[in-house]
Amino acid sequence: xxxxxxxxxxxxxxxxxxxxxxxxxxxxxxxxxxxxxxxxxxxxxxxxxxxxxxxxxxxxxxxxxxxxxxxxxxxxxxxxxxxxxxxxxxxxxxxxxxxxxxxxxxxxxxxxxxxxxxxxxxxxxxxxxxxxxxxxxxxxxxxxxxxxxxxxxxxxxxxxxxxxxxxxxxxxxxxxxxxxxxxxxxxxxxxxxxxxxxxxxxxxxxxxxxxxxxxxxxxxxxxxxxxxxxxxxxxxxxxxxxxxxxxxxxxxxxxxxxxxxxxxxxxxxxxxxxxxx
Numbered sequence: 713x714x715x716x717x718x719x720x721x722x723x724x725x726x727x728x729x730x731x732x733x734x735x736x737x738x739x740x741x742x743x744x745x746x747x748x749x750x751x752x753x754x755x756x757x758x759x760x761x762x763x764x765x766x767x768x769x770x771x772x773x774x775x776x777x778x779x780x781x782x783x784x785x786x787x788x789x790x791x792x793x794x795x796x797x798x799x800x801x802x803x804x805x806x807x808x809x810x811x812x813x814x815x816x817x818x819x820x821x822x823x824x825x826x827x828x829x830x831x832x833x834x835x836x837x838x839x840x841x842x843x844x845x846x847x848x849x850x851x852x853x854x855x856x857x858x859x860x861x862x863x864x865x866x867x868x869x870x871x872x873x874x875x876x877x878x879x880x881x882x883x884x885x886x887x888x889x890x891x892x893x894x895x896x897x898x899x900x901x902x903x904x905x906x907x908x909x910x911x912x913x914x915x916x917x918x919x920x921x922x923x924x925x926x927x928x929x930x931x932x933x934x935x936x937x938x939x940x941x942x943x944x945x946x947x948x949x950x951x952x953x954x955x956x957x958x959x960x961x962x963x964x965x966x967x968x969x970x971x972x973x974x975x976x977x978x979x980x981x982x983x984x985x986x987x988x989x
Contacts (some may be wrong), residue, residue, distance in 0.1 A: 718740040767783040812849050877909060
């Protein structure tokens with residue numbers, strides 16, 4: 713049994729009819745500890761898919777199971793959401809407290825945990841996201857990237873087995889974007905199951921497995937490097953465009969340069985090219 717199982721899942725919003733499903737007959741298995749990226753253009757169904765896994769939505773057809781728990785069972789909603797937490801694209805929509813410390817403690821307090829355990833969780837979460845120096849800061853004084861780190865810390869304090877990141881860098885500048893993706897990759901090494909939803913093709917390279925959503929369906933499930941090897945016409949049909957790194961590698965291959973292994977980062981390409989001289 714996989715940690716997360718979606719079997720023939722379809723879902724449409726109340727204002728739409730079944731012919732306008734947001735997701736259509738999705739079959740997807742995710743193993744414990746896996747890092748999966750889900751990529752797609754706007755309205756492809758990728759964010760809806762995340763909310764179905766988190767039990768924010770319940771499918772009209774098919775089943776979603778998290779660690780064996782069916783999301784359609786009302787009594788299992790809270791255990792499922794303890795297991796699978798979400799970080800959304802706008803941290804301001806998630807922050808409710810007046811200090812960083814209070815924000816991180818908010819979730820564990822609602823679990824009615826002992827105060828000493830709450831403080832331990834707050835301290836651990838602050839350390840994991842490098843916000844220890846900002847413990848007593850009001851959140852509105854943080855940068856956009858720091859606010860997103862705070863949102864991540866608040867989720868980590870709940871100690872979930874899985875975190876779904878729903879376009880967490882889409883509102884950030886390049887510097888903060890790199891900071892957030894670097895931190896997510898560090899957290900992945902702790903054994904978390906990570907589901908990273910994005911429309912940015914360069915972020916697909918964060919994982920070893922990616923799913924392409926298009927028009928509510930899974931159109932691809934495999935390695936990012938194999939995805940980028942597709943013909944441009946097919947990628948553009950999904951409204952996806954390879955990052956500059958992949959375009960550069962394709963041009964180098966056209967000019968006769970051979971690569972013995974997949975290149976997924978600019979530094980890897982630079983090191984490889986330097987070795988040729």
